[in-house]
Amino acid sequence: MTRYVVHLTFGDDPRRLTARPAHREHLRRLQEEGRLVTAGPWADDSGAMHVYEAADADEVREILRxxxxxxxxxCHEVTLLKEWTPIM
Incomplete structure (x- = not known):
């Protein structure tokens, strides 16, 4: 398994906030399955960073879909989907 870092960009549309509880439940399930290492929004709520554990980038794209x-x-776009090799 490989780790992938995803950066998301948020806009001002308030409808995103209506999906937040379901989004966080989705993330909780992924963490329980061992597929999500960590996730959270930027302090200014302009976006978020997620770190996934997956077989390949296509699996991460499916998770995001x-x-x-x-x-x-x-939730405008994934601004970065990049393989990550932590050393610590």
Whole structure:
């Protein structure tokens, strides 16, 4: 398994916030499954960073596709999907 870092960019559309409870439940399930290492928004709520444990980038793309945030306006884009090799 490989770790992938994802940066998301949020817009001002308030409909994103209506999806937040389902989004966080989705993340909780992924963490329980061992597929999400950590996740959280930037302090200014302009976006978020997620770290996933996955077989490949396509698996991460599928995880993102099923995330409730991707179904509503306000979560504009994945600004970075990059393999990460932590040393500590």
């Amino acid at each position: 099923r995330d409730p945030y991707t179904e509503v306006p306000g």
